[in-house]
Amino acid sequence: MKLPMRPTYFARDPGAAICARRRRLLLALAAAPFAAGLSLSPRTARAAQGVIEGRDRWLFPAWESYQTDDTSACLAIVDLIGRVVGAMNAHGVRCTIVVAPLKARAAADKLPEGASLAPAVAQRYTAILARAKQAGLDFVDAVAALANVDTRADSTYIRADYHWSAHTAEAVADATARRLTDAGALRGEQADPPALGEWTEEMDYGDLAALLPPDRKRAIGKDRFIVREEADGGGLLPDATPVVQVVGNSMVQPYLGFPQRLSHTLARPVGLTWKFGDTGPWKTLLDYLESPAFVQQKPQAVVWQFNEGQMAYGPGASGQWDASSIMAEAAWLDRVEKALAR
Structure with missing residues (x-):
């Protein structure tokens, strides 16, 4: 299996270890709803394993309901994000938000027979976007970006995996770049970035397929993972101080190409x-803001990435994040303020 190695044009957080192999399932995230005894979406062929089997052997995460209306809680989270963005702006750091759409939204035609989004x-x-616009926040419309994915070459999400495809990651990265440049000039002179690597195909079991019993896993089969090889020629600015910092979960991992694009x-x-999704966006952002890298050189902008299926949960949501990540909202905000002020 040939995997992309060191990305060619983005600075890594030295504290984030990149596995030699492809990042597999968010197993901790998958287990979290069951450990907490949370309810699942009702239309589940394999809910006990955390998987919904849809049409054409597509799989969906059972811990992200496409029936439960939690819009009001999501809007409250947008308001909380607004408080953090305001604090970041006050310290000279812009913030752009990316919310990865629910897989059931991106592939609604592959849900189980008779099922649909509520x-x-x-x-x-x-x-969510309307609330953000009303508050003057910079949210990327990742759903609109899905329309720019050439589905003749790849699907928008990986069939039996939790994640969006590398083509979708790149489409959302391009939409994010437009938001960043529309918000104002970025520091430094533009340089000619090295070419992105050629597309290559790997066959492996998807993250969600790995949750199934062996017989069902074999029946679902392996997925095509279409990703880029490492571009030739080495890094243009491998040790450069980031102008933009991406903070998020496995949707923006290097394997899928978001930061490189x-x-x-x-x-x-x-x-x-x-970090993996069970860490949560709140602790992941805090870890970055409290890191020596942020103290030494603040970026001009932060791209903060969320998953739509987790948007209803704040930093204190017991059962959604791993135990070490959970903290009261007030305590979390206080630590964010102190980190920004250093």
Whole structure:
């Protein structure tokens, strides 16, 4: 299996270890709802394993309901994000938000026979963007970016995996780059970034398939992972101080190409801090803001990435994040303020 090695044009967070192999399932995230005894979506063929089997052997995460209306909680989270963005702006750091759409939204035609998004869930992403716009926040419309994915070459999400495809990651990265440049000039002179690597195909079991019993896993089969090889020629600015820092979960991991594409499109060095989804966006951002790298050189902008299926949960959501990540909202905000002020 040939994997991309060191990305060519983005600065890594030295504290984020990149596995030699492809990052597999968010197993901790998958287990979290069951450990907490949370309810699942009702339309589950394999809910006991955390997987919903849809049409054409597509799989969906059972811990992300496409029936439950939690829009009001999501809008409250947008308000909390607004408080953090305001604090970051006060310290000279811009913030752009990316919310990865629910897989059931991106591939609604592959849900189980007779199943569909509940009307309120179908409108939830639009409601989130509307609330953000009302508050003057810079949210990327990742749902609109899905329309720019050439589905003749790849699907928008990986069939039996939790994640969006590398083509979708790049489409969202391009939309993010446009938001960043529209918000104002970025520091430094643009440089000619090295070419992105050629597309290559790997066959492996998807993250969600790995949750199934052996017989069902074999029946679902392996997925095509279409990713880029490492570009030839080495890094243009491998040790450069990031102008933009991406903070998120495995949707923005290097394997799927989001930070490389963002850096390529911006022609600026981009840093990356990412953790598995069970860590949560709140602790991941805090880890970055409290890191020596942030103290030594604040970026001009932070791209903060969320998952739509987790948007209803704040930093104190017991059962959603690993125990070490959970903290009261007030305590979390206090630590963010102190980290920004250093």
